[in-house]
Amino acid sequence: MDAYAPILVLGLLAAGFAVFSVTLTTFTGPKRYNRAKVDAYECGIEPTPQPMGGGRFPVKYYLTAMMFIIFDIEIVFLYPWAVAFDQLPLFVFLAMMLFLFNLTVPYVYEWRRGGLDWD
Amino acid sequence: MNPEVMTAPSIDYIALLPYIIVGAAGVIGVIVEAFVGRNGRRPIQLVLAFGSLIGAFGVLVVNRTTLGLQAEGAIAIDGPGILFMGLILLLAILVALLMSERQLDPAGDAFAPRASALPGSDDERELTTRGYFQTEIWPLFLFSVFGMMLFVTASNLLVLFIALEIMSLPLYLMAGMSRRRRLLSQEAALKYFILGAFSSAFLLFGIALLYGYSGSVEFSVIADALAAEPGQTALVVGGVALLSVGLLFKIGAVPFHAWVPDVYQGSPAPVTAFMAAAVKVTAFGALLRVMYVALGGVRWEWEPLLWIIAGLTMLFGSVVAIAQTDMKRMIAYSSIAQAGFILIGVSTATAEGLYASIFYLVAYGFTTIGIFAIIAMVRDAGGEMTRLDQWAGLGKRSPLVAVSFGIFMFALASFPLTSGFIAKFLVFESALAVDNLGLVIVGVIASVMAAFFYIRVVVIMFFREPVEGSPAAAVPSATTTLALAVSAAVTVILGVLPEPVINLIEQAGVFLR
Numbered sequence: 001m002d003a004y005a006p007i008l009v010l011g012l013l014a015a016g017f018a019v020f021s022v023t024l025t026t027f028t029g030p031k032r033y034n035r036a037k038v039d040a041y042e043c044g045i046e047p048t049p050q051p052m053g054g055g056r057f058p059v060k061y062y063l064t065a066m067m068f069i070i071f072d073i074e075i076v077f078l079y080p081w082a083v084a085f086d087q088l089p090l091f092v093f094l095a096m097m098l099f100l101f102n103l104t105v106p107y108v109y110e111w112r113r114g115g116l117d118w119d
Numbered sequence: 120m121n122p123e124v125m126t127a128p129s130i131d132y133i134a135l136l137p138y139i140i141v142g143a144a145g146v147i148g149v150i151v152e153a154f155v156g157r158n159g160r161r162p163i164q165l166v167l168a169f170g171s172l173i174g175a176f177g178v179l180v181v182n183r184t185t186l187g188l189q190a191e192g193a194i195a196i197d198g199p200g201i202l203f204m205g206l207i208l209l210l211a212i213l214v215a216l217l218m219s220e221r222q223l224d225p226a227g228d229a230f231a232p233r234a235s236a237l238p239g240s241d242d243e244r245e246l247t248t249r250g251y252f253q254t255e256i257w258p259l260f261l262f263s264v265f266g267m268m269l270f271v272t273a274s275n276l277l278v279l280f281i282a283l284e285i286m287s288l289p290l291y292l293m294a295g296m297s298r299r300r301r302l303l304s305q306e307a308a309l310k311y312f313i314l315g316a317f318s319s320a321f322l323l324f325g326i327a328l329l330y331g332y333s334g335s336v337e338f339s340v341i342a343d344a345l346a347a348e349p350g351q352t353a354l355v356v357g358g359v360a361l362l363s364v365g366l367l368f369k370i371g372a373v374p375f376h377a378w379v380p381d382v383y384q385g386s387p388a389p390v391t392a393f394m395a396a397a398v399k400v401t402a403f404g405a406l407l408r409v410m411y412v413a414l415g416g417v418r419w420e421w422e423p424l425l426w427i428i429a430g431l432t433m434l435f436g437s438v439v440a441i442a443q444t445d446m447k448r449m450i451a452y453s454s455i456a457q458a459g460f461i462l463i464g465v466s467t468a469t470a471e472g473l474y475a476s477i478f479y480l481v482a483y484g485f486t487t488i489g490i491f492a493i494i495a496m497v498r499d500a501g502g503e504m505t506r507l508d509q510w511a512g513l514g515k516r517s518p519l520v521a522v523s524f525g526i527f528m529f530a531l532a533s534f535p536l537t538s539g540f541i542a543k544f545l546v547f548e549s550a551l552a553v554d555n556l557g558l559v560i561v562g563v564i565a566s567v568m569a570a571f572f573y574i575r576v577v578v579i580m581f582f583r584e585p586v587e588g589s590p591a592a593a594v595p596s597a598t599t600t601l602a603l604a605v606s607a608a609v610t611v612i613l614g615v616l617p618e619p620v621i622n623l624i625e626q627a628g629v630f631l632r
Contacts (some may be wrong), residue, residue: 090127
């Protein structure tokens, strides 16, 4: 049971921090509301109303977000590879180059087909 | 720093060439989409698709004697693996023939000009009138085939999972690309995606539990762990159950079948052919390998499970198919029932069961491609006419097409002199060899029930007067005709002269570990 005590403490700390910060900001934070501020997503995407029948749904934001995730994951793999680079055989270098190439192909596809044009 | 902590894995690139060809063709396909102008894409994509599939099949045939574990034991290229890969490639070539069809639909091919356009919107009409075509389906298709080849030869649970995703993600997209009935097609894609993601999660949980038990994701280590410690723990039982859920979902076995009718109905006919034939072959290939190689040590755990699922699948598919009024949905339920019959072979856990299952998959795969080739041909201006009563009188208007469809129906109903008869005979024989009389009896009852709705289609086609507006089959281009002819020929030849194929399957031997 002792082994699990740190987890319990961590859980209590996390819950305590959440409650503390939410409570504190309601008292101390400035309250200057505007339209963007009360939106569900501050990035500017309107969650409602759904443009059913008629209007179009802007996917530009999602394309950028997906590109971000792809490069994010790329970094996750690149980081340990770069740290241990001097200890790795040539094979790993080539494998990483292949990985980077395969990630670049969809990026080039998106770029050439206008996925990066905001308007 | 200490130099070279890691040694490079030994990889035999010649043995892995079939995978590399198909995967690289997919990547090149994406580059083509990026740099080649609109009109130049299709010919290049066709050359890439057919070239890589035929090339990979050729390399596979040349390489057929180099068996062994590849890529540090992650991939097992063995007799059954090569058979499965060869079958997948052949079915994929036939599907590619169906996909390249441009004569049936007056607006072009079977795929939406741009799947993101709102159904029925001005955008969509404009794209159609300007003659836009979607050529991204070809790289997607090749990626899916690449995933399938990896899936049936994966000898490592992680490779198994990655292969499953490589196979499935393009399929979710392709399901939503039908040119006609856009809403139904998008519904199919969404349902397939959400349920498929769920089943992937089940598979991952199963992998985690099996890893927790054995400390490895490799099939051989899991098998050794089970042999060394035969007492079943909750981890093994849970792992096997969850892993089976993930695989049985792709197979479409009851109770994980709910997606099958909707997805088969909504997808474009060539994609449905791909899913019904190749995906089913692939999922069975992986199920057989996982069950026989990794989990053979806990046979007594999963055998009864598979008996129950096989029985339920056969009965449910056959009973519900009787009530269907839509051709695609009927074939979907029929494919559920067929999966049940193949599961009989899997559940025996013997070499005979393995051979019978493979033969059944060969027979079923080719027949299914033929069926969807014809479903794509029976159409009017609005798209495929899939209501059963619309098929009335097809025997008078397009006798050749109706006769071919009749052959496929008789094959699925397992009449003698068709491939279906031999397949079902082998499967029942393998079950009797392990004294599983009960399952055979259930199988025979289900076959009799299933025969009813297959024969009903033949009756509708030949003995019903055509109603107003019922179609004649449209005249397809040479590609569909070729795919149809090959499927029909295989269906009949396997029924009359099955020995060469049976010998080929038996020579393949069993799974390596």
